[in-house]
Amino acid sequence: MTGVSLGGVGVITGWGYGVGAWPDDARRAAGDRAVVTAATPRLDGERFRRATRECLLGVAAVQASLEDAGITREVVAGTRTALLYVTAAAYGSSNRAFVEAGEPGSAGALHFPYTAPCAVPAEVTIEYGLRGTYVTLIGGAAVTLEALAWAGRLLAEGACERVLVLAVETFAECADLFARDRRLLQRPLTEAAACALLVAGNRRIDVGAAGQVSDLTARAARRVGETLACGPLLALALGRATGKDPWTVTGRWRGRTTALVEA
Amino acid sequence: MPGVFRLRPEPVAIVAAGVVTPIGSDLDAFWTGLLTGANGISTIERFPVSDLRVQRGGEIKKLTSSDEGGRRDRASGLLCAAADDLRARSSLAADRARIGVVVGTALGGVESLEDAITDERSLRTAAAAFYDSPAHALASHLDVHGPVLTVSTACASGASALGLAADLLRAGRADLIVAGGYDGLCRFVMRGFDALRSLTRERIRPFDRRRNGLLLGEGAALVLMARDRDVTGPRLGRLLGHASTSDATHVAAPDPTGRGLEHAVELALGQAGLDAGAVEFVSAHGTGTPLNDRIETAVLRRVLGRRANGVPVNSIKGGLGHTMGAAATLEAIMCLLATRHGAIPHTLGFENGDADCDLDYVPLRPRVTRPRVSLSTSLGFGGCNAALILEGMVA
Numbered sequence: 001m002t003g004v005s006l007g008g009v010g011v012i013t014g015w016g017y018g019v020g021a022w023p024d025d026a027r028r029a030a031g032d033r034a035v036v037t038a039a040t041p042r043l044d045g046e047r048f049r050r051a052t053r054e055c056l057l058g059v060a061a062v063q064a065s066l067e068d069a070g071i072t073r074e075v076v077a078g079t080r081t082a083l084l085y086v087t088a089a090a091y092g093s094s095n096r097a098f099v100e101a102g103e104p105g106s107a108g109a110l111h112f113p114y115t116a117p118c119a120v121p122a123e124v125t126i127e128y129g130l131r132g133t134y135v136t137l138i139g140g141a142a143v144t145l146e147a148l149a150w151a152g153r154l155l156a157e158g159a160c161e162r163v164l165v166l167a168v169e170t171f172a173e174c175a176d177l178f179a180r181d182r183r184l185l186q187r188p189l190t191e192a193a194a195c196a197l198l199v200a201g202n203r204r205i206d207v208g209a210a211g212q213v214s215d216l217t218a219r220a221a222r223r224v225g226e227t228l229a230c231g232p233l234l235a236l237a238l239g240r241a242t243g244k245d246p247w248t249v250t251g252r253w254r255g256r257t258t259a260l261v262e263a
Numbered sequence: 264m265p266g267v268f269r270l271r272p273e274p275v276a277i278v279a280a281g282v283v284t285p286i287g288s289d290l291d292a293f294w295t296g297l298l299t300g301a302n303g304i305s306t307i308e309r310f311p312v313s314d315l316r317v318q319r320g321g322e323i324k325k326l327t328s329s330d331e332g333g334r335r336d337r338a339s340g341l342l343c344a345a346a347d348d349l350r351a352r353s354s355l356a357a358d359r360a361r362i363g364v365v366v367g368t369a370l371g372g373v374e375s376l377e378d379a380i381t382d383e384r385s386l387r388t389a390a391a392a393f394y395d396s397p398a399h400a401l402a403s404h405l406d407v408h409g410p411v412l413t414v415s416t417a418c419a420s421g422a423s424a425l426g427l428a429a430d431l432l433r434a435g436r437a438d439l440i441v442a443g444g445y446d447g448l449c450r451f452v453m454r455g456f457d458a459l460r461s462l463t464r465e466r467i468r469p470f471d472r473r474r475n476g477l478l479l480g481e482g483a484a485l486v487l488m489a490r491d492r493d494v495t496g497p498r499l500g501r502l503l504g505h506a507s508t509s510d511a512t513h514v515a516a517p518d519p520t521g522r523g524l525e526h527a528v529e530l531a532l533g534q535a536g537l538d539a540g541a542v543e544f545v546s547a548h549g550t551g552t553p554l555n556d557r558i559e560t561a562v563l564r565r566v567l568g569r570r571a572n573g574v575p576v577n578s579i580k581g582g583l584g585h586t587m588g589a590a591a592t593l594e595a596i597m598c599l600l601a602t603r604h605g606a607i608p609h610t611l612g613f614e615n616g617d618a619d620c621d622l623d624y625v626p627l628r629p630r631v632t633r634p635r636v637s638l639s640t641s642l643g644f645g646g647c648n649a650a651l652i653l654e655g656m657v658a
Contacts, residue, residue: 121509123514
């Protein structure tokens with residue numbers, strides 16, 4: 001097999017866990033809220049006391065994807081599982097906290113490493129023992145499609161046996177900044193974390209330009225809100241939950257719309 | 264099995280390169296600076312540092328790229344300066360829609376984020392505060408319309424970006440890709456490393472027994488990449504294999520066993536279809552911190568085996584500082600130039616090793632030799648490791 005198969009998808013949004021928590025219309029459900037904030041997952045372990053909110057969301061989304069796939073964490077541990085992480089905005093909260101801490105010494109050595117976007121996948125790799133291919137991509141929904149296509153290529157060339165494509169977006173701490181640039185972002189901004197587990201299968205995927213947003217993607221966005229990099233993964237989850245072809249997803253970022261296409 | 268690929272991907276050509284660094288504002292000056300042991304470390308002048316423990320770094324004092332009236336942020340300015348140098352050496356001869364941009368960065372547009380947070384009036388900085396804004400500024404500067412991607416594997420970003428670019432070319436997503444890495448020095452990162460106490464008050468001494476920390480630098484490095492079969496003219500060399508892997512041990516510190524880096528090297532060699540016996544030169548991450556240099560040395564001993572003492576290993580951070588997202592691309596370019604010019608730059612700052620650092624680190628002066636196949640290793644926050652296998656060409 002030189003293609004991919006969707007083993008499982010885990011989603012957490014400001015509306016709750018799973019597709020079943022989504023409202024029919026995010027804009028109406030959000031009311032006058034510009035940001036729909038995701039609850040911080042409660043995770044056991046001393047290490048998580050200092051991890052940021054976006055790290056905890058990432059770890060919880062991966063767990064949800066494993067549960068959806070019906071596999072244990074022991075299966076993904078080691079060098080044969082790749083992790084591709086995508087975010088457009090999830091570094092913002094920890095960066096802002098560091099900037100606003102002000103003077104040297106007031107923001108300590110523990111805080112600074114968490115300002116890096118790769119702090120989120122780092123916590124995921126540590127939690128699940130992932131030591132395979134590991135890259136963070138920065139950008140919105142179109143970049144997540146690139147990650148999905150890359151996952152397909154990694155599986156096809158035998159570089160790994162499974163790929164976790166993870167996206168996390170948090171907005172609350174920088175809501176005022178996002179409010180200043182409405183060109184890029186729709187409303188409401190809904191915090192989300194989503195993870196797709198891909199394994200070898202028959203669907204060969206790549207990325208190409210798209211004329212319009214797919215129906216599946218539009219329905220997911222209408223129900224959840226703007227989730228930037230998480231958007232395509234939420235659409236995959238919706239397709240899987242409703243029996244639609246989950247691969248008919250598109251992504252839009254910085255004025256470009258792209259789609260998953262047959263390779 | 265680590266390092267075993269079902270399919271061996273085709274090589275990707277590196278056609279040309281362009282840089283801006285603290286030791287030279289173009290490729291020729293960079294290479295000359297490496298061979299002459301130029302020291303780009305100075306007192307930082309562009310932003311306040313008087314309250315920090317360490318106030319020095321590899322700061323570029325004059326950025327020569329056309330700055331569009333000073334409207335460009337520092338990170339984008341660095342990228343565009345490197346792009347101008349690249350374009351002076353090679354044309355982007357392809358359909359603009361088939362030319363992509365893939366760049367790596369540890370900091371992205373963080374200085375713009377800092378400005379946006381502290382200046383509520385600024386609409387422009389709010390938009391530029393996204394980490395991938397400089398990559399899109401570069402695409403706009405080059406007027407290219409293919410895929411634009413930003414990779415962030417901390418200080419290994421410049422290697423991961425070349426790997427992803429090669430993958431996109433093989434997949435047919437673009438015909439040419441301008442790929443590389445960048446990062447600007449800013450108060451944000453200086454404060455962070457100051458808090459970590461990773462910075463030295465003395466000179467950077469990679470692999471030396473007196474090594475006690477790093478200094479940061481800034482820069483940008485770009486290469487023009489194409490499928491090897493599509494290139495008819497001269498090229499600098501080829502990227503034969505690459506890998507980016509994780510340690511899965513700590514958010515900030517590298518795995519003391521180095522097994523993640525070792526796995527990256529194995530994967531990259533496997534993709535290249537080579538074994539470690541083919542490696543004739545190693546460009547190490549070589550930050551000058553006690554832990555990094557010890558780990559890298561141990562990994563290279565294991566990977567190279569009995570040949571370890573006979574393979575030259577260098578670090579170019581002694582004169583540049585640690586240029587973060589730019590570092591791995593600068594080091595990859597250095598590997599290719601070593602083949603082109605028949606010389607390996609020496610490790611500035613290295614004089615005497617110790618029991619933990621006991622390889623041939625090319626001390627004191629450049630080594631006259633012409634390595635064909637090079638290994639470049641990189642590490643970063645978040646347990647990021649990357650390895651590149653490069654083949655240099657004389658012409």
